[in-house]
Amino acid sequence: MYRSHYCGSLNxxxxxxxxxVAGWVNKYRKMGSLVFIDLRDYTGLIQxxxxxxxxxxxxxxxxxxxxxxxxxxxxRRPAEMINPNMSTGEIExxxxxxxxxxxxxxPPFEIFEVDKGEANEDLRLKYRYLDxxxxxxxxxxxxRAKMTSYIRQYMESRNYLSVETPxxxxxSPEGARDFLVPSRLYPGKFYALPQAPQQFKQLLMVAGCDKxxxxxxxxxxxxxxxDRSPGEFYQLDVESSFKTKEEFFQExxxxxxxxxxxxxxxxxxxxxxxxxxxxxxxxxxxxxxxxLRFDMEIKDITDLAKATTFxxxxxxxxxxxxxxxxxxxxxxxxxxxxxTSLAKKHHAHGLAWLKYQAGAWSGSITKFFTEEQLNQLxxxxxxxxxxxxxxxxxxxxxxxxxxxAIRFLMGKRLNLVDPDVLAWAWIVDFPMYEYDEDKGTWxxxxxxxxxxxxxxxxxxKENIGNVIGEQYDLISNGYELASGALRNYDPExxxxxxxxxxYDRSVVDRKFGHMIDAFKFGAPPHCGFAPGIERLTxxxxxxxxxxxxxxxxxxxxxxxxxxxxxxxxxxxxxxxxHISINK
Numbered sequence: 001m002y003r004s005h006y007c008g009s010l011n012x013x014x015x016x017x018x019x020x021v022a023g024w025v026n027k028y029r030k031m032g033s034l035v036f037i038d039l040r041d042y043t044g045l046i047q048x049x050x051x052x053x054x055x056x057x058x059x060x061x062x063x064x065x066x067x068x069x070x071x072x073x074x075x076r077r078p079a080e081m082i083n084p085n086m087s088t089g090e091i092e093x094x095x096x097x098x099x100x101x102x103x104x105x106x107p108p109f110e111i112f113e114v115d116k117g118e119a120n121e122d123l124r125l126k127y128r129y130l131d132x133x134x135x136x137x138x139x140x141x142x143x144r145a146k147m148t149s150y151i152r153q154y155m156e157s158r159n160y161l162s163v164e165t166p167x168x169x170x171x172s173p174e175g176a177r178d179f180l181v182p183s184r185l186y187p188g189k190f191y192a193l194p195q196a197p198q199q200f201k202q203l204l205m206v207a208g209c210d211k212x213x214x215x216x217x218x219x220x221x222x223x224x225x226x227d228r229s230p231g232e233f234y235q236l237d238v239e240s241s242f243k244t245k246e247e248f249f250q251e252x253x254x255x256x257x258x259x260x261x262x263x264x265x266x267x268x269x270x271x272x273x274x275x276x277x278x279x280x281x282x283x284x285x286x287x288x289x290x291x292l293r294f295d296m297e298i299k300d301i302t303d304l305a306k307a308t309t310f311x312x313x314x315x316x317x318x319x320x321x322x323x324x325x326x327x328x329x330x331x332x333x334x335x336x337x338x339x340t341s342l343a344k345k346h347h348a349h350g351l352a353w354l355k356y357q358a359g360a361w362s363g364s365i366t367k368f369f370t371e372e373q374l375n376q377l378x379x380x381x382x383x384x385x386x387x388x389x390x391x392x393x394x395x396x397x398x399x400x401x402x403x404x405a406i407r408f409l410m411g412k413r414l415n416l417v418d419p420d421v422l423a424w425a426w427i428v429d430f431p432m433y434e435y436d437e438d439k440g441t442w443x444x445x446x447x448x449x450x451x452x453x454x455x456x457x458x459x460x461k462e463n464i465g466n467v468i469g470e471q472y473d474l475i476s477n478g479y480e481l482a483s484g485a486l487r488n489y490d491p492e493x494x495x496x497x498x499x500x501x502x503y504d505r506s507v508v509d510r511k512f513g514h515m516i517d518a519f520k521f522g523a524p525p526h527c528g529f530a531p532g533i534e535r536l537t538x539x540x541x542x543x544x545x546x547x548x549x550x551x552x553x554x555x556x557x558x559x560x561x562x563x564x565x566x567x568x569x570x571x572x573x574x575x576x577x578h579i580s581i582n583k
Contacts, residue, residue, distance in 0.1 A: 001020060002020065002022045002069055003020050003022045004020040005019045005021055007039055007040060007041045007043055007045060007046040007088070008041070008042075008043030008045065008087060008088065009043055010046055010074060010088050011087075011088065011091065012076065012090050012091060014074040015075065015091065016073065016074065016075075017074050018072070018073050018096075019071070019072065019074055019093065020070070020071050021039060021041075021046060021069075022067070022068065022101070023039045023040050023041035023067070023068070024041070024068075024104075024133065025037055025038075025040075025062050025063065025065060026038040026045055026064065026111075026112055027112070028062050028063060028064060030060070033051070033056070034049065034051050035056060035059040035060065035062075036049060037050065037059070037062060039068065040112075040133075042138045044086070044088060044135075045088060046091075046092070046093060047086075047091075047092040048070055048092065048093050048095050049075070049092045049093065049094050049095065050095045050098065051094070052095065052096065058098055058100070059095075059098060063103075064106075064107065064110075064111075065104035065107055065111065065130075066100060066102065066104050067101040067104070068098060068100055068101060069097075069098075070097065070099075071095075072093040072094050072095040072096045072097070073094045073096065074091050074094075075091065076090060076091055077089070077090060108126075109123060109124070111131075112134070121547070121555060122555055122561055125553065125562060126562060127562075128562050132551065136548075140543070140549045141551060143264070143537065143540070143541055144533070144537045144549055147259060147533075147537060147540065148215055150258070150259060150263050151215070151236055151255065151259075152215070154254075155236075158211070158251065159210075159211055160212060160240075161209050161210075161212050161213070163204060163209065163212050164214060165197040165201070166194070167193060167194065168192075169192055169193075169194050170192060170511075171190065172195075172199070176195055176221060176222050177220070177221035177222070178193065178219075178221065179220075179221055180192055181193065182578075182579055183577075184577055187577075187578040194216075194218060196216070196235065196237065196530060197214070197216050198449060199449075199514075199515055201238075201239040202449065202515065202518075202523075202526065203518055205239055205240075205241045205489075205523065206518045206521065206523045210240070212237075212238070212239045212240075212528075213238045213239075214236075214237050215236055215533060216235055216236075217232060217233075219231065220233075223558075224554070224556050224557070224558050226544060226545050227479060227538065227546050228546060229547070229553060229554070230554045230558035231554055231558060233534050234533040234534065235530040235531060235532050236482075236530065236533060237530050238252070238484075238529055238530065239527070240526060240528060241525070242524055242525060242526070243526070243527055244527075245428075245470065245527060248484075248527050248529075249272075249273070249426060249472075252529070253424075256273075256424055256474070256476075257271065257424075259536075259540065260540070264541070266421065266540070267420055268421075268422055268424060269293065269422060269423035270424075273424045273425050273426055273474075274292075274425040274426070275425070275426045276426070276428070277427075277428055278427055278428070281427055282396075282400050282401075282404075283300070284297045284298060285297060285404055285407065286298050286320075286322075286400035286402070286404020286405070287401070287404040287405075287407075288473065288475075289427070289478060289479055289480045290407075290475070290478065291407075291408055291423065292423035293416070293417045293477065294411050296322065296324070296411070296416070298320050298321070298322055299320065299321045299322070299381050300318065300320060301320065301377065301380050301391070302316075302318045302319045302320075304373060304377060304380060306319070307373065308369050308373060309368045310365055310369075312350075313393050316393035316394055316399075317394065317395045317396060317399075318393075318394070318395070318399050319391060319392070319399070320392055320399045320400055321377075321380075321381050321389055321391045322389070322390045322391075322403040323381045323382060323389050323390075324387065324388045324410055324414075325384060325386065325387055325388075326414065327357050327386050327387055327388040328357065329414075330388050335353050335388070339390065339406055342405050343402035344402075346401045346404075347398040347401070347402070348394050348401075348402035349394055349398075350393075351390055351391070351392060351402070352391040352392070353365075353388065353390050353391065354377075355387070355388055355389070356383050356386075356387050356389065357386050358385055359385065361374055377389070390406060408478050417477070419542045422477060423476055423477055424474065424475070424476045425474075425475055425476070426472055426474055426475075427475055429453075429468050430445055430446055430469050430471040430472075431445050431465065431466075432444070432445060432446075432450065432452050432458075432467040432468060432469035432471075433464050433465065433467060433500065433501065441501070441502065442464055442465075442500065442501050443501050445469065445471075446469055447484075447485050448497065448498065449485070449487050449488050450470055450487065450488060451469070451485065451488045452468070452470070452488070452497060453468040453469065454468075455490070456490070456492060456493050459493065459496045459497060459500060470485055470486035471484070471485040472485065474529065474531065477539055479538075479539050480535075481531050481535055481536050481539065482529045482530060482531035483529060484527065485528075486526075486527045487525075489519050489526065490519065491520060494508065494512075494515075494519070495508055537549040
């Protein structure tokens with residue numbers, strides 16, 4: 001027997017009890033003839049007091065991260081030695097037996113100091129098994145496990161059937177690059193790891209399963225970023241037959257409310273969740289995943305701006321403005337450096353600005369406005385006596401997206417957001433197609449298997465840019481947490497939807513012939529969505545980096561530092577697969 005209690009479970013009620021504990025040496029301190037050890041397991045810390053002369057020589061061997069087993073009696077600490085920063089700070093264990101179970105080399109970083117920024121991320125990932133010993137990482141892993149356990153209970157209580165779908169499947173155009181797996185048995189042919197179980201879950205609806213879910217691994221060869229795991233991630237994959245969009249929303253909303261309130265212990269901004277159109281979201285907040293916990297809406301000042309003598313405004317499709325209270329917090333170098341760079345990163349040509357402080361205007365473009373126009377600008381934007389007004393003159397999407405990115409940054413920078421609140425909302429009525437300026441072609445804006453509003457008529461009679469897809473996202477606090485749609489289950493509509501982006505029937509049949517054939521045998525109306533498990537955990541735990549909620553993540557360059565993946569393989573493995581490498 002190694003332990004009778006966990007370290008963090010002990011309290012004053014255990015005084016005078018003999019206990020057996022085990023864990024890692026978190027801190028070693030020698031004070032005269034006494035040795036004090038902070039012993040750690042995943043529940044917390046307990047102080048060990050080693051005064052027995054027979055144990056001191058062994059205790060003096062101890063160093064941080066040694067694994068030990070201890071028997072002793074719980075005692076109250078002297079009043080002057082109580083530590084209010086420890087849950088077990090009133091007590092300690094008077095050690096009677098000490099066993100070293102495992103010795104440790106000096107760690108590459110001080111584990112309990114990592115939260116203070118004393119180790120870089122690649123070093124932490126290389127020694128992830130040490131990094132995971134930290135209290136924060138233990139809490140994140142355990143919260144994720146608790147969250148997924150709750151999700152399974154919720155789905156099954158509503159008669160959703162758990163079904164596993166294949167991990168080796170066929171390549172298909174689903175928005176990202178596939179990870180390909182060569183076939184040894186069929187030289188020159190490849191499996192693809194699924195970007196999502198999209199096709200299989202729709203086939204399960206055709207199969208009459210009615211309601212399906214799984215916590216599914218997904219694989220996409222995408223560039224890494226802070227809120228996206230490179231290569232692989234998990235999602236709650238959900239599909240349901242014979243449901244309208246609103247019925248589906250009403251069935252799923254309670255799960256996210258309970259995850260917020262009961263599992264994470266936070267507050268929900270509004271119930272039921274607001275339904276916001278894509279057009280409204282872009283106009284008001286410059287994002288299809290706005291953080292709704294604070295105001296700061298984008299204003300359309302196009303008519304006023306075009307009436308000024310500033311040629312950049314006069315020649316633009318639209319001019320949008322964002323007002324930030326607290327102009328004195330931003331220097332000219334801040335605005336023309338970081339904020340302008342952020343605007344350009346989101347494809348705006350530039351960023352114009354004015355300051356209004358104590359009744360006076362400043363900024364290089366002030367000279368292009370009349371006094372009357374400046375007063376009108378105050379009325380249009382709602383600027384106060386200490387405001388910074390940022391303006392972008394451009395086409396609609398670059399203009400609002402640039403200001404939306406700055407708005408999101410300001411929410412955190414100026415402490416405008418409550419970390420204990422989740423502002424959930426459904427974003428609806430997305431454009432079915434989006435235009436790629438670089439390629440000069442149209443492509444699907446969301447899932448290609450989404451139903452266009454108006455069906456075949458919309459695809460044949462509407463301008464492609466005006467077609468609305470029956471698509472929706474669930475968003476919170478500036479992040480897209482789930483994407484879904486009413487599905488396209490009509491072969492003729494599916495053919496036409498793909499034809500508009502350059503896929504003729506032969507291509508659709510080659511890529512999705514099994515789907516087309518299935519729909520010809522009677523397919524029910526169906527819909528679903530797929531919340532990302534890692535991103536959901538990240539938002540509920542107030543983490544800014546998704547790697548903090550993944551046990552063994554890849555770094556920002558998509559390298560798994562612990563094992564060294566991706567790695568080279570032996571030539572005989574390549575020969576088995578009939579593959580040659582051209583470097």
